[in-house]
Amino acid sequence: MDLFFWLSKLYEFIRFRFHRYPKFPLFHLPYLAIKQVIESMSVSERIKLSQTSKRMATFVRMKLPFYYVFIRDALSGLFMKDQNALLYCGREIHKFAEKYECLTSLDYEEWLPKNSSNLKKTELLFHQIQDIFPSKSFGVCLFLSEIFETTIEQIFEIPAFQKCDRIVLYQGGIASIHLDKIMKMANDKRDIVIRDMFKNLTIRFEKQDIEFDWSVVLRDVAAEKLDNSSFLMPASIMTSSSYDWIAYGQGFASGLLAVVSTGYIGYLATKYIQKKKRDVMLVDMHTSNVVLQGASVANNPSNVNVPLMLTVAYEQRGVLREEEYGDSTTTGTKHTTITGDMRFLGVLGNTFGKQMGAILLEGYYENQKFTTITWPILRGFSPLPILDNQSAYTKFLDIESMSTKYERIMWSGPSFDGA
Amino acid sequence: MSVEPEVPIVQVEEVRENPVLYKIISSDNHVFTISEHAVKLSKTLWDLITNLGLTAENALDNPIPVENVNGKNMETIVQFCERHKYDEEEPEYTNYIREFVLPEWDRQLLSIDNEELFQLILATNYLDIQKLMDYCCRVIGDMAKDKTPEELRIIYGIPTDAEDDALERSASDSPGPSG
Numbered sequence: 258m259d260l261f262f263w264l265s266k267l268y269e270f271i272r273f274r275f276h277r278y279p280k281f282p283l284f285h286l287p288y289l290a291i292k293q294v295i296e297s298m299s300v301s302e303r304i305k306l307s308q309t310s311k312r313m314a315t316f317v318r319m320k321l322p323f324y325y326v327f328i329r330d331a332l333s334g335l336f337m338k339d340q341n342a343l344l345y346c347g348r349e350i351h352k353f354a355e356k357y358e359c360l361t362s363l364d365y366e367e368w369l370p371k372n373s374s375n376l377k378k379t380e381l382l383f384h385q386i387q388d389i390f391p392s393k394s395f396g397v398c399l400f401l402s403e404i405f406e407t408t409i410e411q412i413f414e415i416p417a418f419q420k421c422d423r424i425v426l427y428q429g430g431i432a433s434i435h436l437d438k439i440m441k442m443a444n445d446k447r448d449i450v451i452r453d454m455f456k457n458l459t460i461r462f463e464k465q466d467i468e469f470d471w472s473v474v475l476r477d478v479a480a481e482k483l484d485n486s487s488f489l490m491p492a493s494i495m496t497s498s499s500y501d502w503i504a505y506g507q508g509f510a511s512g513l514l515a516v517v518s519t520g521y522i523g524y525l526a527t528k529y530i531q532k533k534k535r536d537v538m539l540v541d542m543h544t545s546n547v548v549l550q551g552a553s554v555a556n557n558p559s560n561v562n563v564p565l566m567l568t569v570a571y572e573q574r575g576v577l578r579e580e581e582y583g584d585s586t587t588t589g590t591k592h593t594t595i596t597g598d599m600r601f602l603g604v605l606g607n608t609f610g611k612q613m614g615a616i617l618l619e620g621y622y623e624n625q626k627f628t629t630i631t632w633p634i635l636r637g638f639s640p641l642p643i644l645d646n647q648s649a650y651t652k653f654l655d656i657e658s659m660s661t662k663y664e665r666i667m668w669s670g671p672s673f674d675g676a
Numbered sequence: 677m678s679v680e681p682e683v684p685i686v687q688v689e690e691v692r693e694n695p696v697l698y699k700i701i702s703s704d705n706h707v708f709t710i711s712e713h714a715v716k717l718s719k720t721l722w723d724l725i726t727n728l729g730l731t732a733e734n735a736l737d738n739p740i741p742v743e744n745v746n747g748k749n750m751e752t753i754v755q756f757c758e759r760h761k762y763d764e765e766e767p768e769y770t771n772y773i774r775e776f777v778l779p780e781w782d783r784q785l786l787s788i789d790n791e792e793l794f795q796l797i798l799a800t801n802y803l804d805i806q807k808l809m810d811y812c813c814r815v816i817g818d819m820a821k822d823k824t825p826e827e828l829r830i831i832y833g834i835p836t837d838a839e840d841d842a843l844e845r846s847a848s849d850s851p852g853p854s855g
Binding site: 269272278279280281282283284285286287289290293294295296297298302305306308309310311312313 | 790793794797798801809810813814816817818819820821823824825826827828829830831832833834835836837840
């Protein structure tokens with residue numbers, strides 16, 4: 258026992274003995290009033306209240322829709338974003354956690370044995386919180402660059418964590434053997450989300466080497482049909498500020514899983530809602546030659562939330578063309594490939610003396626043709642459709658952090674019919 | 677229904693603006709007048725008014741007795757309802773935590789001792805005034821701020837598990853109504 262512990266106990270004793278607390282007979286209130294008092298409390302207050310007695314714990318119990326278990330050694334814990342709360346398994350608090358309501362092991366000492374490992378404490382904390390705030394859905398977030406005390410195998414040997422609905426790999430590299438294990442945990446109900454990683458990494462999956470020399474961020478999102486003409490991608494693409502530019506895509510197309518572009522490299526992932534097949538496109542715009550790499554995704558997903566899996570990769574290279582459109586000249590290399598009922602076009606070239614690149618996507622959804630475009634642009638996005646038959650649901654989001662190294666890249670490319 | 681007031685009628689200033697007034701008699705025979713908009717905040721009172729068929733013409737001649745609420749609490753309730761009668765409806769809370777800032781005026785109104793607050797909550801619960809209930813509960817919830825579980829036990833008078841068990845045992849050991 259350290260000195261701090263005993264001093265805090267002494268302080269507590271003196272406070273209880275001499276402080277005059279306001280007294281309010283909570284249990285004498287009607288049931289609904291008690292519930293309402295508890296509802297007015299924050300997560301941390303409810304957690305503390307639940308520790309007073311088992312009876313009170315039943316009052317405090319409340320279902321939450323989703324939260325994360327995050328693993329990063331001593332800074333592991335639970336993150337409830339909507340409730341603005343961070344619950345740590347140890348005494349330390351992350352330096353960026355100030356804006357959240359934070360609880361540490363000091364706030365729930367009884368739940369966590371002192372000599373346990375941080376992973377064990379996190380597991381116990383998770384069970385306790387599941388009792389108070391049961392959630393049908395939760396995610397496990399691994400901060401790969403900050404996990405030294407345990408391994409991915411040990412984390413997912415915990416039965417409770419095996420039931421997670423989302424696995425997020427964040428920051429840092431991962432050995433292909435571990436990645437394969439995680440990818441094999443993918444199923445119809447579990448998303449695999451990869452953020453800020455894969456740099457300088459070659460993974461071998463299903464006898465196919467896939468080289469990643471950029472930081473790829475992808476997020477498995479389900480397209481959601483809003484009405485007859487518009488679709489919404491509920492999640493946009495996450496980004497890393499450490500790269501020159503990152504194009505965001507949202508509402509890209511009904512079948513699109515994610516769009517990410519970092520540096521000169523674009524990443525497209527598609528997901529078909531109605532088909533038992535979906536494709537992933539890797540678009541490499543690193544050189545003057547545009548390389549479209551498509552990786553078919555097997556696994557016959559029948560559910561829109563099926564996570565990404567890469568199986569077979571292929572590549573098509575095209576020829577250089579020069580075309581004039583009104584005042585601007587587009588010189589570039591165009592490549593198209595057809596996958597199912599979607600067609601992709603990658604372009605890299607010069608317009609107005611600026612280097613540009615774009616990825617177009619054309620396809621059909623419910624017998625309606627759509628065309629859309631992703632801009633590897635640097636500032637702002639086009640508010641208006643560029644192409645004649647560009648769908649109304651094409652939408653681009655601005656991004657916070659972009660380099661001033663490049664100017665806004667213009668696109669005045671042709672429609673796909675001429676490609 | 678006709679109860680003669682023994683104390684002067686309490687007039688809240690805002691009430692005079694509204695032509696339709698209702699009279700409410702508290703359990704200790706204090707009489708209050710309240711405007712139509714204000715009384716609508718209380719589901720119980722408004723149901724009663726609707727069921728009794730009170731109108732603008734006969735409302736003042738037919739005071740509504742409220743046996744469960746004393747004059748002091750009723751005065752607070754009338755003040756609160758008059759103050760908030762034109763408020764827009766609160767949006768449903770979505771993130772599972774009721775987050776709102778208690779306005780200063782209401783905080784002052786509810787700066788009463790805990791026994792009075794307890795009685796006010798019972799009255800509010802009886803009269804079914806959601807907004808006042810929210811505010812009262814927030815005041816009680818605020819007592820939990822920055823407190824340890826042990827402090828919360830003292831403040832809210834929460835029995836320990838052992839005390840709860842003992843209470844349960846004694847309840848099960850005691851003879852029932854027939855025995």
